[in-house]
Amino acid sequence: MTKTLIYFLVSAAFLSSCKEDKEVEIVEEEQPVELAEVLPIMKYGYNLNDYEIIADTVERGDTFGDLIDAHLITGQSTFRAAQALDEVYSVRRIQAGKPYKILKHRDSLNSMAAFIYEPNRMEYVVVNFADSLNAFKGNHPVSYKRKTASGIIKSTLSEAMEDEGLGISAINELSDIYRWSIDFFRLQKGDRFKMIYRERYINDTVFAGIEEVETAVFETDGNPYYAFSFVADSTAQVHDYYDETGKTLRSFFLRAPVNYTRISSRYSGRRFHPVQKRWKAHLGTDYAAGYGTPIISTANGVVIKSGYTRGNGNYVKVKHNETYTTQYLHMQKRLVKVGQRVKQGQTIGLVGSTGLATGPHVCYRFWVNGRQVDPYKQNLPAAEPLPENKKEEYLEFIQPLQEEIDLLPFKELDNDLL
Template structure:
């Protein structure tokens, strides 16, 4: 891939000592530049021959700059100022690069082991500097040849996207099954997010359950870069199949819906942790493991390693965030509809009393503070002041697709489900854009 000046895009997320060596990347970049040069000059040679034969005067082909390239990486605690000075740039040039970039990206945030690209003209003058900001964008600061000023540009990588069908049957765990089927842990986590309001992946999943995914995969220069979103999915567990379709909600944000337009994401998540196992259930008469007395346990204990992120199961206002006797570090949240939730024994609290939180926000981390035998989360739910079993509560549904948008949604869903049902999906169909009513 090349930019508007015929130079190759830097590759996202490629770090020194990572998946690819710097020398290999440099070779690819040089080859990419050579191909770009050949294509431009080859085009003009062919065009020139045709126009001479027709008696037409051929305009001179534009000359692409001949540049010297340097590919390097930032060491730990190394600043962009140090690196650019070490590469021979003058202090004034370094200052102008950093200041020009500031409105677009603060170069004080460069990451250790991340690669950078520098280009110089034949006479040794600075041409441009490039740095991958994230997996989607890279920063370019170049010197305008006419005006001499330094220009920052934040550019998006030009990925090729393909659609791929992934399916599998669970033998030991969902994560292992998705990875074995050719997906990744990221897809397994996304699958949990999609169906997390209908399926408790810690208690409902059993051997023999199955899944199907239609995934958008991203490629850069012909090489796989990363997984895009899940476009459609089915999850079969306990003899029941759940289906999810990705579609923009009325605010333009991606969401998942059942084929009939009902929102999959409810007003509350089924659990506050993504990867957990239940060690103690809701009970009105449980023998306390530390106090050795029988008393009510008005929540569910989820075992998880210390530091595991704890997320708010629904949007609301934090009514308490602090130490609470035997409950240890605790967060309590008031939600709409008379619901309240509490998260006990946290190692760290990440919110303050009075704060507004959204569903999925990280509010703390699993710990073992207070009266506890080991790292776990005690999760509790109240409805109108009465404690209820978090595992059995039926939370209200989310907002469905609006009636006036259902026709377009139906077309979109049919197209995606049609591809999901194809056992040998031709990934070249990726060029097809999903139906949108925007």
């Protein structure tokens, strides 16, 4: 009996020990680890994840060979690569300061797969070192974002636009739209603007300027000036700006031949000449501007004089039609020749102080039917009007845009600035 009890207790202890050991040895089954999916980075026609990338900038004096020679392997030739590139883009056009990339295979040879050069933010050229050496050009994908902006003048237009986070691209666009109808050098505190526009982006991220201002309103001296972009000629696909009635915002002539800092002397029948020290007529308008500032033709025309005289210095004279002629004096440098056709806004010279001048400026002279006159007192013609057969289409087109811009509020001056 005693032996039987002892045997039972020993057996129970052994079974318990085995059970405990078995429970300790139980290990949970490991779950398989899911690797994160690597998304392809498609650019220039390649998945960049597949390559080692060397990115650099062309330095002054670099040749095409300087850029790729160190990365070539046996069988790859700089000469043949240059020949392929020349088929789509001249090797001589590679410029210092421009970015380039070299793609190399991730293999034991680390051989070159492609050379990529970007002449500007929109375009790129590729030399592909595949089995069949070739080159091609491409454009980065472009997307657009529609935005609105509103601002108010406290001192200058550029400052007002910068206050709203708008860059030089927007400033230039708005200035171009209204350059025939608004004198931006005579804006007053409280003048204001609002606009609806589209921005252009490369690869959805890199800002590439304003694609188009769809509509804008600039209010100055209490008067609103509407502007609507409209394609009147569907064949040429060139847009222009018109007001709410269909009247073109452009004029036959620009208001001034230069982005000036001030008008230093106006047209006058009697003025004391600062160099000759005597009273005489001043049959022009002097626009003060810094040395080298571009001087532009105020209208389309043909250059009839481009030369130098003791009084005028370097000057250019442009005939616009049988009625109108303009002249631009005291240039630092002339950029057009006699007989050359010029377009409105085209640079024809640079501001200087040649001839009888005391400082950098352009003296702008204006003829009507062979007689010199004050351009500010002329009723100058408008540019090509909206075709009459497009008027109804135009008014229907701008209706929703006008409703939208009218609902966009103007900015107001802060109380402490009133």
